[in-house]
Amino acid sequence: MSPAGAGAGAGAGAGGTGRARTSRPVTPVPASTVEHYDAVTDVLVVGYGCAGAAAAYEAATAGAGVLVLERAGGPGGSSAQSGGELYLGGGTPVQHACGFEDSADEMYAYLAAALGPHADEEKLRLYCDGSTEHFQWFVDRGLTFEPTLWDQPTWMPTTKDGLMWLGENAWPYNEIARPAPRGHRCATDAFGGWLVMEKLVAAAEAAGATTHADTLATALVVDDDTGRVVGVRARRHGRELTYRARRAVVLTTGGFADNEEMLADHAPHLIGHGKVSDGLDDGSGIRMACALGAATRRMATVEIALTALPAMVTRGMLVNAHGQRFINEDVYPGLFSVAAVLTQPAPYWVIIDEEGYESIPEKDRWGVLPLHVTGTLAELEAELRMPAGALESTVTAYNTYAARGQDPFFHKDPRWLRPLKGPFAAVDPRAGFHQGGRPSAGAGTGAAGFTLGGLHTTVDGAVLDVSGEPVPGLYAAGRAAAGIHGEGYISGTSLGDGTFFGRRAGKAAAGGA
Structure with missing residues (x-):
């Protein structure tokens, strides 16, 4: 949900549903009213799941000072509670070890169909073309993958097999693209999201990123004259804090599965069902950006898992x-x-x-x-x-x-x-x-799910306003943004595109564009 009058990208208050609003206000803070900044950094990342960790690592590696705000007691978020699958292909070493040939074109053909209709072709093309490099990026961050295949349909293998099928060999997709398994799993039994996050957080911290946990971002700070996002208002243990970002703010706050008002406004298919989240996916980052006139995409699209x-x-x-x-x-x-x-x-x-x-x-x-x-x-x-x-x-x-x-x-x-x-x-x-x-x-x-829609961004994570122009100083990635998905979903494409486009957002934010 977004406050009334937030612009067409908000969608949630327009038209009036007659329901009382209970979500906290996200009114932007004019920089002219800020008397003191409690911390100043180059790049401020809000949210410490997989997209936030990837953005923090890349921004810090690019030479920027990076501070990550996390509302929970530590990093991880919904990413740490996930299965840990990474949807990667194009001919990775694990695929080759298991005897499968693959290409970026075959990967693209499958995902365009399985994530469709209306998958984001520009983002998806980049993701598929960069998939083998992205695999190596995970390896360089310390993740290992067993060169073995789980060869049956499942939600989650009970083994350490490093590769699994995710529907590539089922009709009609086996007629659209040459079947090749692309579900990559790091070497741990069953759920592996915790291990993915452990390695990414360690990498971000080693690169120089610092973290303020138990810190809830509540609004964006905006320059009065230019409209540029220059910081974040936050709250920690009842104390109000203000952070200054010299170059950019990156929103990686997750989706809105835990916000019943936003679900009613945008994705009512999830109402009454369970939620796949850490309980904190309340759409706060989306709402803060929409309060500046940011545009959204695919807000009705959801993933659902039947038990x-x-x-x-x-x-x-x-x-x-x-x-x-x-x-x-x-x-x-x-x-x-x-x-x-x-x-x-x-x-x-x-x-x-x-x-x-x-x-x-x-x-x-x-x-x-x-x-x-x-x-x-x-x-x-x-x-x-x-x-x-x-x-x-x-x-x-x-x-x-x-x-x-x-x-x-x-x-x-x-x-x-x-x-x-x-x-x-x-x-x-x-x-x-x-x-x-x-x-x-x-x-x-017997069903649970999460949201796939979010802020409209460029391939480098710049948040676009309702006129299609970048909101200066603001980036987003992960489930806070609309990624590669159309109306479909495949496991591993959240951690996959969250980290891939989180990396791009971190690099762009460090450049201060």
Whole structure:
């Protein structure tokens, strides 16, 4: 949300929804009213997730004095809590070690389709062309990658494999670009965001960046005559502070998944669902910039993750409340999640038979158990309150073609096609992972997500106003900005484009343009 009268880029107060506003004010502070600066630096970075760390490192390496403000007790943010996947390709050493050839053009073709429609072609082209160099940048910062492949659909491998598929080998993408796995994972079991942040923060600090933690930025300081952003007003432990930036301010404050007002105004699809964040993605950086007339892009675009286990979904099927399939289940799981939540009647069910369930290694089941198990499809339909004959019709058609190794409806890869036979089971995503088969008291919808839209920026991170002109002295990167995404998402493209364009923003900010 942005305050009323903040300009067309704000979007949130215009038109009047009749709701009371509870977000704190973000009114710009005229520099003429500032009597004292508590600290002065060249580049002021606001927010210390992956984009902030990358910006701080590059700005400091370029010779600028860098100070990072972080509202939490230390760096990390939502980046540290992420899976840690980095979407990289074009022929990295890990890809070569696993026997895959790749190119920037093939990577671009896949991402343009999977992140589309309407992916940002200029940013995406730069990202793909610079992907192998960006991989080496991570290696130079101390990250290591095992030269091995996790070869099955999953949200997160339970191993240290350095490479994973993220839907590149699923239809229709395998016909758009030559399939090559591009999900790069640093050498740690399961979730690795913490390790990515540990290395990036260490690099930024070694380069000379300093940090003020527990410091909440509340408004931008603006020169009265030129309109240039020259600092930030902040608050720490109840004390008001003002920071001066001689060259530029870089906003890397994250998205707005945790701001219910902004969600209602821009991305209502996430209302009522869980949030994938550290709890502090309140859109504050976006709002502060919009208060200066900054423009935004793609504010309605979201990523959604359904707690449906890909290992089960691929061996069976994903159906809506009417017992109907709606997508090939071997796509990147975020894509089947978005297709479910945004286009299909809930609840959603994973239908699997005993053979399919037992074929999943126990550790890869993540503790997920079916709540409903029946001998016949008619019994399962009744338990799930589906229209009589609906699920039976779906499974009959599926089995007929699966016996021939075909899926003419949705083109699931033959690797996963096999006729399903009783007993049958239904897994409820609302039960979550590691919770057995039954939704707990107060369980949610089985879906969680985050926002992808943000400030409109150039490829070097300069924030643009509603006239398309740069706001002097202001840059943004990460989820505070609109990055490479159109209406789709693939894991690793947040840490990937956040650091890639964070680096560019840090370099440009150090130049003081």
